[in-house]
Amino acid sequence: MTFWESLYLVAIAKGLVITIRHLFKRKVTIKYPEQKREFSPVYRGQHMLMRDDEGRERCTACGLCALSCPAEAITMKAEERKPEEKHLYREEKYASIYEINMLRCIFCGLCEEACPKQAIYLTKSKVIVKSNSNREDFIYGKDKLVMPLEMAIQNTNQNKAS
C-alpha cells in the first residue's frame, strides 16, 4: 500500500459518494397503517366461518378442526337446530359457541384442510389479528369469526349475475 493509499482518503471519498447516492433514492419503507402491504392470494390471516349461497352458516360443529389443530386452539359446543332457525343453519347440528384462542393459533391452516363442509378458511379474510393488552380479549367468538351477512349476499349476487 503506498503512502497516499494508506491515508484512505480516496477510499473514504468513494464511500461517501455511495452513501450520498442512497440519500436520494426511493425509500423502501411501507408506512403502516396508512399504507398496507399486499398479501398473496393464499395469505393465512384471521379465520372466517363461511356461509353458503343462501346465507346459512356452513359449520356443523363436527369437531374435525379442533381435532386437527396442533395448538389446540379451537373449542366448540354443538346444538340442535330448531324448526324456526332453518334459514340460519344448513344442517340440523350447528355450533352455538365456537371459540378460537388467537394466542394459541399458529395459523397453520390444518383446520382449513380438515373441514369437510368447507366452513372455515384462513385465506379469505386477509385480516391480521390486532394486538391487544388483555389475554381474555384474544379468545375470538362467533361474533368475530363468522362471515358478515352482507358479504354472503354480495357473493350470491355476484354469482347470480355472472
Next chain:
Amino acid sequence: MESTIIIEKSVIIIAVFALTMLMAMYSTLAERKIAAWLQDRVGPNRAGKGGILQPLADGLKLFSKEEFLPNTPNKFLFVIGPAISMSMALITSAVIPWGDKLHLFGRDIILQATDIDVAMLFIFGVLSVSVYGIMIGGWASNNKFSLMSAMRAGSQMISYEVAMGLAIIALVMMSGTLSLREIAAQQSGMNWNIFYQPLGFLIFLVCSFAETNRTPFDLAECEAELIGGYHTEYSSMKMGFYLFAEYASMFISSTIIAVLYFGAYNYPGMDWAVENWGVNIANVIGMVVLFAKICFFIFFYMWIRWTIPRFRYDQLMNLGWKMLIPLAIVNIVITGAVILLFQ
C-alpha cells in the same frame, strides 16, 4: 459594572445556552433521520408532524426511567461523571463569535459571550478536561467492561489532542493571534483559512472526530463490542447527560471547525452588505450563514458515521501517533517556510 452590560451579557449567555441545547436536541433527531435516509428507510415520523417532537419524547422517556446507583464505593464520582461531560461540552460555547456586532439601542453589541485573548487555548483546555468525564464514568461504574472502554476512550482522546494542537499551531502562526474573534475577523469576504491550510483542516477534522468519540473512532461506546461501554451502568437522566453531551460536543466541534477554517460568519459580499443594508442585517445574515456551515458539518459527521466502519484499537493509535503527528509537523514546517518567504 453598568447594568446595561450585565443585561446585554445575560441575554447573550442565555441565548447561546438555549441555542446549544436546542441544536443538540435536534441533532439527536437529525441523526436518526439522516441515518434512516442513508439506509433507504424513513426515520421516526410518528411523534409530531414528520417526527419533530421526537426529541421531547426521548427526553420524557429518559426522565421516566429508574434512577439507579450500582454497588460502587464511588457514589460521588458516579454522579459527577456525566456532569463533567455535559458542562465541558457547554462551556466552550462561551468564546465562539456568532457574529461581528449588532448596533442596537445606540450601542455596539458584540455577539460573543466572552472575548478572551487566549480563546483557542481555553478551548483546548476544556477539551482536555472533558476526557475526565468519560474516565470518571468508566471508573466509578465498578465494572470491568466500563473500565476497559473508558481506558480506550481516554487514550484515544489524549492521543488525538496532540495532533489537533499541532494542526492549530500552524493556523495560529498564520493569523498571529489566539483570539477566535480576531481569527474570524481576518477571514472577511472569501478569505477563508481553508484555502491557506488545507492539510491542517484535514488533520483537525480527523482529530475532532476522535475527540467527540464519533464513528469511526467510537470504540468507547460501540454496542457490539463493549455492551454499552462507559455508560453501561447509567440510566435515566445521567445517561441522558452522556448522550446529550456527545451531541453538544459534536455541535461545538462543528462550530469550531466552521469558525477556524470556514470563515465563521463571513460570506462573500459581507462588506457590500454592511454598506448598503446596515450592520444589523449584514450580521444577521452572517449568523444564518454560520448556522448553515454548522449544519453542514453536523450532517458531515453523520454522513461519515454511516459510511466508514470502525477502527480497530491498534489502527487508531497508529493513525494518531504515526501518521497524523508527522503530518501536522510537516504542515507547521511548510507554513513557517511560506510565511518566511512571503515576508
